[in-house]
Amino acid sequence: MRLSLPSLLAAACIGVVAASPLNPPASLPNRRGLLPRQNVTNATTPCASVSAVAAAQMATATPTVPARIAWDCINSVPFNQSAAADLVAAMRPYINWQSTVNWLKNPPAEYAEKVQGAYDVWALVNELAEKVNSGSFANEYEFGLQLYKLFQQAHDGHFVYIPDSVGTVFQWRRPEALVSISEDGQAMPAIFVYRDILTTLSGNGTFEPSPVTQIDGVDAVEYLLELSQIGSLQDRDALWNNLFYALGQASLGTDGTAVGMFAGGGRGRYIYPGAETTLTFENGSTIIFENYARVLIPFTGIDSGETLYHNWFSVPLDASLAAGTSSVEEFQQAKFHGAIMKREPDQPLLKRQSSTNFTTPPGYPDPVIITDIVAGYYMPQEGYEDVAVLAVPSFSAVDDGDLNFQQVVERFLAQAKADGKTKLVIDLSANGGGVILQGYDLFKQLFPDIEPFGGNRFRAHEAFNLLGEQISDIVAPYPHDWSVDDDTLLFLMTTPFNYRNDLDEDLDMFFSWDEKFGPEVLGNDDNFTSIIRWNLSDPLISLSSGGINVTGYLNRSEGLSQPFAAEDVMIITDGYCASTCTIFSEMMRNQAGVRTIAMGGRPQSGPIQALGGVKGTNNYPWAAIKGQIEITVEQRSGEEQARLNASIFSDYTTYLPFYRSAQASSPNVNVRDGFRKGETNMPPLQFRYEDADCRILYTAEMTVDVTSLWKAAVDSTWGDETSCVDDQDLSAYGETRRFSKRALNLHPTISSSRLAQLEASLELFTDLFSSKLDGDGIMFP
Known part of the structure; x- marks a missing residue:
């Protein structure tokens, strides 16, 4: 059985050592405390x-x-063949929700050449099942690692399963x-x-x-x-x-x-x-x-490996009776995320936005305004007094963070204009995504006169269709507004499975579930829904946005003006831009015409992409899928409930995948593909290759002082000197792909206090229970 874990505190055990001294020591250097x-x-x-x-x-x-020692321990856990076979079978229904399964099997040629090669998820699932059935695995970890890699090889941060043997015991x-x-x-x-x-x-x-x-x-x-x-x-x-x-x-x-x-x-x-x-x-x-x-x-x-398996990997004999982890229970409790009990969005909050409540990140200047996932800065260098920087490393707000995010951005943009700033840098480095409509809101604060397109499609399959038929019928008798005094009904109303929710490609209402569901055949002969767009004027939109009304709509539609011209805005990324980050960036670049700068890249010549993470526009935790099915069945009774229990929904009764996923991880699947206006019948944005407008290489100073990075980007966009290397033949520096023999010529640039802060950031370990463990970006369903 699984034990109840207390929160684990971060360890800090690394000492300082010079890794490349000019005079190598006679003995190997030791790590302090190791x-x-x-x-x-x-x-x-x-x-x-x-x-x-x-x-x-x-x-x-x-x-x-x-x-x-840890490796030998985890490899001593015996392989449970029957349990592994049951797990693989239980995962298949959720994989069926992955929107890109057929695109990945036969991707566009440019994607296959420049990004990742073909990947056949169902072939890998079948191969894994065959190895399980033949007893080919030497131990449980060997099985778990192949299962983990089955998902990871898709290179889709929304397509995730971390088995217990891989992620629960050791990192x-x-x-x-x-x-x-x-x-x-x-x-x-x-x-x-x-x-x-x-x-x-x-x-x-x-x-x-x-x-x-x-x-x-x-x-x-x-x-x-x-x-x-x-x-x-x-x-x-x-x-x-x-x-x-x-x-x-x-x-x-x-x-x-x-x-x-x-x-x-x-x-x-x-x-x-x-x-x-x-x-x-x-x-x-x-x-x-x-x-x-x-x-x-x-x-x-x-x-022993046997006791480790018994304590942490075993499940009840009937895994369909109760959840082995809190994943589904947490979904049930949080299904009305943030906003469901807040019937009046845009209430004054900001209790957490003061810069005194948050520590300035290592290597960053003092902020003008800051909250947990967004901050505004002015550049300290002389000659850059007209530049404002909005750092947005995440859209993954928690608690009241969505409202804080919206208000911090609003106040910073107003303050920047009042202080005479004429240029805006948006630094999206490390942004793995987050709440979808938070990205929409940021775009609308910057460009209130542009209607976001954001077209998307679900993969059209049997379980998706049945949910849509049922939920559209369940909510039919009720008005689509706050007069409904039933939280479950409000939740069902605002899911994509209610055809009255969302708009079509032309921003018109759907008239039936059949019209919304389609299906339409695309690409590799797979079925997809009609193009769906968010109805940002929906009075219930705050139930999908973490508690905010999106700027430009409803009670935030008056008195808006564009704070900066598109040519005076620039986006920086380090390639780690995924999920909501790519939704926001797509609107900024394709609809508003904002330039992008991509940092770093492999040691080879040529331009690189700005958006390197998943461009799917929505992930669903498997717990959300199971939870929505359970809620739907609970709304029915008698013969109809019995019919649903005997339908495709019966494939989702077991909790086994949740028992066997790593502690504090969430199995996920990408359910929506993103499409550009006028290109809705082409491969989704996930499979489009697009170079950034400029590529800048990291220097030593940029690893300790982010303003040196911003300065290079500003100079390259609006100044007389450029750091762009798109047209530079970097290979001229030699096939060895190493530095020339010239010295680095580094000069002291950081104070002892900043050094201590930067060294402390090397000691940050992910807290297993209070942090986003996957580190890959999240999106709420």
């Missing part, structure tokens, strides 16, 4: 060793153990983060240990940072290119960027992937990095450090 943990007890099994080592550490911290870490930087913004990027850059820029270095040339004996670029493919993003340059430490991710605290995938941030925490890592530097030095694992569960009493 060696005592290597004194493994006389335990007879790997899991008993984990238990003993974890017990010897502070009870209030997340224990860490050498990676090899893998390396003790050093890397950065990929150019010596002057034009030369080929090279790879450095981030702590070396920090030490040098703080003036504390006694050595010259040297590029990493090999990792575990493999060319560093080749090694990292292969490693990058474990990420959730689809674009290869965005995947490259996500390997490294990033200030944008650090600004999200424990919700971000600041240290980068190489060090165990993001999806890197799910893939075993080996017992140790060897870095070889251009100056001839070498460092070997031990990798480690964070122990996420109490190991008291766990002395």
